[in-house]
Amino acid sequence: MNVTAYPTLAGLRHTGRLRARGKPWFPFSADAPGGWAFSGRVALYHGVRLLHLPTPSTILVPSYHEGVELDALIAAGYRIRYYRVDPGLRIDFGDVARNLDPDVSALYLTHYFGMPQPLTAAREFCDTHGLRLIEDCALALFGRTPDDAWLGSVGDLAIFSIYKTLPVPHGGYYVAPAALSTNGNGKLRPPPFKSTLVQSLDLVHHTLDAAGWSGIERAATRAAAAVKGALGWNRGTTVASGGPRWDARLVDYGVSAWTRQLVRFTDPELVVRRRRANYAQLAKSLRRETSVPFPDLPLGTCPLSLPIIVGERDRVHEQLAAQGIEAGKYWPVSHPTCPEDLAAEMSMWREHCLELPIHQELDKEDIDRVADAVLNALR
Numbered sequence: 080m081n082v083t084a085y086p087t088l089a090g091l092r093h094t095g096r097l098r099a100r101g102k103p104w105f106p107f108s109a110d111a112p113g114g115w116a117f118s119g120r121v122a123l124y125h126g127v128r129l130l131h132l133p134t135p136s137t138i139l140v141p142s143y144h145e146g147v148e149l150d151a152l153i154a155a156g157y158r159i160r161y162y163r164v165d166p167g168l169r170i171d172f173g174d175v176a177r178n179l180d181p182d183v184s185a186l187y188l189t190h191y192f193g194m195p196q197p198l199t200a201a202r203e204f205c206d207t208h209g210l211r212l213i214e215d216c217a218l219a220l221f222g223r224t225p226d227d228a229w230l231g232s233v234g235d236l237a238i239f240s241i242y243k244t245l246p247v248p249h250g251g252y253y254v255a256p257a258a259l260s261t262n263g264n265g266k267l268r269p270p271p272f273k274s275t276l277v278q279s280l281d282l283v284h285h286t287l288d289a290a291g292w293s294g295i296e297r298a299a300t301r302a303a304a305a306v307k308g309a310l311g312w313n314r315g316t317t318v319a320s321g322g323p324r325w326d327a328r329l330v331d332y333g334v335s336a337w338t339r340q341l342v343r344f345t346d347p348e349l350v351v352r353r354r355r356a357n358y359a360q361l362a363k364s365l366r367r368e369t370s371v372p373f374p375d376l377p378l379g380t381c382p383l384s385l386p387i388i389v390g391e392r393d394r395v396h397e398q399l400a401a402q403g404i405e406a407g408k409y410w411p412v413s414h415p416t417c418p419e420d421l422a423a424e425m426s427m428w429r430e431h432c433l434e435l436p437i438h439q440e441l442d443k444e445d446i447d448r449v450a451d452a453v454l455n456a457l458r
């Protein structure tokens with residue numbers, strides 16, 4: 080059995096049937112006006128335009144970022160200017176204040192690994208200075224603050240990358256106040272069928288891989304390759320979610336009915352419960368042996384992964400891979416527009432952060448396996 084970085088379709092078996100009980104959770108609930116898009120970056124591209132910020136104007140963005148979210152803001156017509164986040168990845172309001180001038184129209188903040196930024200302070204800061212607040216919840220679906228506010232419910236705009244938390248081929252979502260969403264971007268068209276098909280096959284492939292069904296997996300891999308060949312699929316010519324590069328073709332696309340259907344099979348309560356339990360178990364096993372920057376989960380947090388800081392990251396990553404454990408080395412470089420001094424402050428995270436899987440499909444034994452493998456690699 081392999082431990083994947085992202086959940087697979089196997090996770091849906093835990094819910095067993097369509098969850099008809101109760102109302103959908105935020106952000107999919109009716110009291111949160113918003114909409115689907117092909118992915119988080121597309122949700123951001125359209126969502127930010129719903130805010131009707133002056134163009135050109137400047138959006139303050141954090142020095143620790145993936146990069147593609149900043150490309151989405153630039154593509155939407157805005158300038159960006161960077162503010163510091165501290166070594167614990169918390170927004171530095173002093174530096175945000177130093178960067179204010181009349182061109183600044185919005186503050187962009189990111190809930191890294193699902194950990195909440197101080198939202199009440201951010202809201203107050205924005206209200207005081209007449210700024211819009213944009214919450215990047217790409218890594219924080221189903222998370223809440225310790226005082227029980229949904230991440231994504233405090234900002235004027237929030238965006239989510241659904242496929243990072245749930246097993247779907249693609250999918251982004253945005254939440255904006257009702258007044259903004261009603262005069263919005265209209266309907267985005269569904270993605271091309273072959274994009275959904277091929278990304279779904281990739282998901283099936285991952286599912287079989289995680290289940291250790293190597294014979295079937297090999298057959299599925301051959302079948303997927305045959306379908307890709309027959310469809311003329313290649314990442315360069317057909318739209319796909321994920322990846323660090325901005326692809327302007329994506330902005331036309333919404334979400335497939337298939338993704339929306341899969342999301343309806345999700346039990347959010349179980350997703351949060353399992354992720355929190357897995358995170359706590361793994362953090363406890365590792366905290367004495369390696370640097371765990373967020374050893375304790377704040378109440379309400381739904382973590383994406385467990386970040387650890389390791390000296391020889393590539394070697395540890397490879398050793399885990401050799402044992403069938405997929406860890407993440409994401410966000411290797413700063414956006415080219417980020418000033419060097421600010422970028423340098425983030426080099427520890429970019430070079431040494433390893434994200435360990437704790438998603439909802441993993442159980443106690445899987446987490447023990449991850450912990451043992453990490454401890455062995457570190458010794």
Ligand SMILES: Cc1ncc(COP(=O)(O)O)c(C=O)c1O
Nearest residue numbers: 118119120145148215217240321
């Ligand atoms: C912080 C952050 N925001 C936004 C995005 C864009 O999300 P998506 O990949 O769904 O377009 C990403 C993607 O990695 C991200 O890491």
